Amino acid sequence: MSNAADLRAKSTDQLNEQLLDLKKEQFNLRFQKASGQLENTARVRQVRREIASVKTILGERSRTA
Known part of the structure; x- marks a missing residue:
């Protein structure tokens, strides 16, 4: 699991990409x-x-933006 410092070091695009991957994994887990x-x-x-x-x-x- 990523900690907050690792997540904050990522760019916004990387975070959005990770969010998409996690959503897909969550969907697959629900299916299983x-x-x-x-x-x-x-x-x-x-x-x-x-x-x-x-x-x-x-x-x-x-x-903050």
Whole structure:
């Protein structure tokens, strides 16, 4: 999992790209859960929190800009 310092070091474009990847992963995890193929259930929580971290930093940047 990325920490806040790593995320802040990334450019806005990189953060938007990471957000898109995390959303795709979240979608796939939901699909696996629905079909009963999900093995790492903790990953759902991790991805949700990483999405929140990225969105928080993007929000901070948009407010300061």
